[in-house]
Amino acid sequence: MRIGYYPGCSLTSSAREYDESVRAVCEMLDLTLVEIPDWNCCGASSAHVAGAELALGLRARNLALAEAAGLDEILAPCAACFNRLASASVELADAPDKRQAVSEVIGMPYSGKVRVLNMLAVLERFKDQIAAKTEQSFRHKVACYYGCLLVRPTKVAQFDRVEDPQSMDQIMAATGAKPVRWSSKTECCGTGLSTITRTELVANLSGRIVADAAKREAVAIITACPMCQTNLDMRRPEINQKLQQKHRIPVLYVTQALGLAMGIDPQRLGLQRHMVPVELPEPEPEVVTTDDDDDED
Amino acid sequence: MDVLRNKARDLLAQGQVQVVIGYEAGTSGARRPSFARSEADAARLMWDADCVGNLAGYLTRPEIKKMGKAAIVANAATLRALLQLTAEHQLAEGAVLALVVTEEGAVLELSNAQAVTEQVATLPSSLSAADREKLERLMALSREERRAFWEQELQRCVKCYACRSSCPMCYCGSCTMDCNRPQWVPVASHELGNLEYHTVRAMHLAGRCVQCGECGRACPVGIPIHLLTCYAEESVRRQFGQPAGTSATLNYALGNFRPDDQESFIR
Amino acid sequence: MSRLGVFVCHCGENIGATVDVTEVAERCKHMSGVAHAEDYKYLCSNPGQNKIKQAIQEHQLDGVVVAACSPRMHEPTFRRAVSDAGLNAYMCEVANLREHCSWVHQKADSTTEKAVDLVRLQVEKVKRNKPLDTIQVPITRSALVIGGGIAGIQAALDIADSGHKVILVERSPALGGHMAQLSETFPTLDCSQCILTPRMVDVSRHPNITLLTYSEVEHVDGFIGNFKVAIRKRARMIDEELCTGCGECLQKCPTKNVIDSFNEGLSMRRAIYVPFAQAVPNIPVIDTEHCRRYQKKKCDRCAKACPTKAIKFDQKDEILNVEVGAIVVATGYQVMSTDRFPEYGYGTYPDVITGLQFERYASASGPTQGVIKRPSDGKEPETVVFLACSGSRDAAKGVKYCSKICCMYTAKHAMLLKHKNHNAKAYVFYMDIRAAGKNYDEFVRRAIEEDGVKYIRGRVSRIYEEDGKLIVKGADTLLGGEPVQIKADMVVLASAALPNHGQGELAQKLHVGTDPYGFVAEAHPKLRPVETTSAGIFLAGACQSPRDIPETVGQASAAAAKVTALLSRSHLAREPLVAEVNRRPAPEYSTCTGCLLCETACPYQAIGHEDIKDRNGNVLKTLAKINPGLCQGCGTCVSLCRTKAIDLHGYSNEQVFAEIMSL
């Protein structure tokens, strides 16, 4: 099976390990990634400030390129890129006039056929294979953290349920992991534009998430978004300072976690690149559950 | 062929039926309807590829009804007509015995609607490939071209009503055309009247036409009017999926509806 | 040659201003068949009507066209006038010069021209009108009430008290509906059961009422005054004659884990059960879904226990066919369940409950004998948050409309909580407080001022669990949208009131319209609020839209009044504008070919068939036959008939044809 691939800027540098683990895991799942030729930045949240037209143009060019390359589905692992591209594809899907206008801007045709998928939507299709390919069962309590951009707004994401989403929990469960029930699944880590400009806000928001995860005794936070990963991992010093705590809970990309379960070499998954060292305890022992019979008196 | 003749002879001899409606040799190699009432008559019956006519129309004629129980040599279209007529309460269930000559030359006796329905289910649509192709060619034309085409054709109509009398579904005792209070359609044949007449005919056969093409064959001036009724029927099938002449129980597309019928032109 | 009279109305300035009325009258004089034409200021006035009557006498008119306002306005008026003058009422037609001409066009020749056309159109029609007599339909003088809640109970009692027979059908095993589930009622805080149970008993005792519980309407045929209804009486597996309601059987049932729907799932019941202690009738039902007898082919403990051998495991559903003259729909509502609220946890938090569930807790007859407890651990909650508008007024995730009862019952709930546990804290998140009604706002004020309920104006964005508490995150818009966070033990959703389940199917069976939300539609929002779009079918209570008890009871009595008015007559006069199959001399008998394609096209199943027989009884021809009692005159069959054998009185082929040709 093949699918279009849009790494996005951060996966080529600050989130390189995400890219590495995505490629490693997809290989294991026999999913061929066809990188969109000459893709450009989706514009993230900045493009909007310079005008909606530009924002749409930047996103549309990538869709058009994908279409030209004969790809009808593309995977955008970065949640931000996914959200941007998906909203563009939705916006253009049934608006011929808009497509016309944007085609002129980007100087190439786009017929509005391309569908954008996030990492989880793609992995969901491979649950069985994941379970099958799992070598050392990943029996850890994990906190599946979705953030904002994967599930919201429903019209754009068109995936999972907007509150208390389940897909990542199920994907992780397939490896034997025990996803904790927690309430910060879709709380915002504070990215938006503030990662660099308003670090104090970020520490505050991300802090709540880390604290909640720790409280539920998760040994790792699992995410599918570079922004979230960066904030929860890279900003950990600020967070701990803010919380007056020494939280050491690592933040893994869902693909890294799967990779480990599938027995892929940690180096290949880029675990060494994390700021918070990834050290997982011994997997919990397996508990055999028996279903109880119905009442007799 | 002999199998058919013998079968007919026996049926008549044993008095199971009083008349066998079938085909016999006509002038210049054509086939014409034949009404065998005696064992001798039975010898005239024929069956071959040229027996295309739809004989079902005769079944509803009083003079034929008078003859008593009838058997009919039936091709696909005739069978469909039988079902539709039964559905429309014009033939009592089992009132007619259908004789179908198989590829192998054997003769099947279909004595009830059930049997006919099953037989019909195995048959291809009556709409000939040639006619289907004509329909498509016409639809490919521009509206103006189509108008011109039908104007050309219909102005030649002399309102002889041969189409009407040949159509097995046109059994009505008094037709809209004969209604004079009010005079819906002018009696004389002129372009407007002709257009109205053929529209009415097509509309009245939409959801009822078994696409036998009898009207087209009957037209003395050779107007392909069967295309109109065939198209109307196709339209019904396409939009509502309720083909005529496939069941003996009433399922008239224009006498039913679905709340979610999809139409695009209503504002 | 007909002698028609045309009367053109000025309607003061309303028509006169843009149409040259005298000119119109003048031109009419010259229309063929018109014997007399005149114009007048106000034809609908008494003098105006008298002019028409006189003219009919003077000029021996045999038909009349009144050119005035919309026929939907004064057609009846003028037809009465015409018949007073000795002409058949249906020899009068109205040309709509006001709504369709003078009011919608500028003053111009073309406008007057149109007015003349509109009159000519009617002139040509009237020439072809035939005298018609109103159809007299006998009335079956009994009523069917669907739904045994307070609405149905009230309607049934009122109709029965007026001396008419009533059949009351209730889907569940007992009367009472939602009101039976309530604890106290606003604004008086009197106990719901205490005021309801006497009414339920009255119903069961009333000589004129036949009570059918555990029964549903299967099929409805017929029309006003003559409905034929098939009712499915579901098998209770109990012989109602033998059962004494002693309750022995209940104790013996081994299956104790069936969700109790009367307690809104807050408790368990047995497989054989009576919904609640005061149930009417006090006869148990066996729930075959859960009874071991049916699930595991074993156990007959209840049967063994029954002193009167009333338990009949092989009982079957019965179909009762009844005839009634009128129907009252009182099918009530249901509340949106908690799993419809994503941000409140999709119903995963046991301590997030609906208002109805709270009622059960607060009710003395409830699962906790009136002690407010929380489902998760049965502890008494210290802090309870109430969310008004849960699903209501929420176009995005819920319903657009206001559920109307929530503001009041939420205030009541908070109040009850405080009364039962003085240290408890009650918070109410609301968008607006809607407390219009007698003593309603006073009631809410009391909750706030005397009982110290904290009202917070704002919506709740999220609820989640933390250390056994429910964290309620919201905003206080009166503090400029400042975020509020409350650690609660229990959250009560005033969840939206929806049309009851099965409402849609029933509406179809009854041929009554519904609104976009699925509530039964009234015939007119202001002037005919308790009538449906189908004559003879009335409505009461929350099946029309959410409403409280006083309103429901009032409406039920109103519907009952309508029904008794209808049933007080022996016959019903109906407009004779119905379809008819033509007749011709033998041997044709009719142009109808008896193809009966029209049968399915009739929305009222009014078309059957008749056989023409000779004197030896041999069938000569079969024709379609239209029952004038059932026919409502839509004409769908008329336009379907290939031989024009069916025609519609008042809109006949000849009439309409002539109208077209007059243009």
Add this chain to the structure above:
Amino acid sequence: MADDVFEPKITAFVCNWCTYAGADLTGTSRLKYQSNVRIIRLPCTGRVDFMLIQKAFARGSDGVIVSGCHPNDCHYTSGNYHARRRWMVFNDLMEFMGLDMRRITFSWVSAAEGAKWATLVNEVTDHLRELGPYTEYQRLLNAGVA
């Protein structure tokens, strides 16, 4: 009005309960529209025989409006559904025979849509004014008796 502007002749078949009432509302709300349309009142769109439409054209109408209750709102519960089916076939057949379907307007106008009726009539009138007289049909008329 000036003689050079073409005034189309429009016949409207409307049901009594929705569109006729809707047109009444247009009046009571004093909304103005062009005066070319002549309304023929029928109980229900189910009563609209396609032959009536034919006859309207035969009588020289340049355009025809057929209008009734929205789906689900039919006073007779399903008359409009039956009507809709016939139009679906009629439309299709007319297309096939090459008739100018721009001349026929089907619409749902409820008793509450007085404004919609006004706009509908105006739009149809203007459109027909652009199209000009329905010569291709009226020519047949005048082709007269052979």
Add this chain to the structure above:
Amino acid sequence: MPSCQVLRLLQYESSENDRRVLESESIWLCLSCDTCHSRCPQTINTPKVMYFLREESVRLGLAHPKSKDAQAFHKAFLGSIARHGRLHEIGMLMNYKFRTGHLLQDMTLGSKLYQKGKLELLPHGIEDKAAVKNLFKRTTGDKE
């Protein structure tokens, strides 16, 4: 000022209130997490509203002083894209620091990132840079 007040002020359609909104810091605080959007009973897309208000406030020169870092960030960001077609993080960060003068912010972090191989010294541009340049021209008119 919370978004509900922002919208309320706008509903007045009065220039004074509009100004108050455009000058406010609030419109720069939105993280476009879309939570409000997915909650709103009226499905109002608040982030989109905020984007628009930011554009306006910049266009009319009313932007809140505290927003200059954000603006600088966006300028740097867009600059990077305009030049390379993709984001070159170091270049962008440097650019940002010069624009804002936060020269020392995150210095240590930066080097850490570098050690972890998370920063690329040299930009990886796209082939068809012209395409993106034109895109910018056509939509914003400015060269950046």
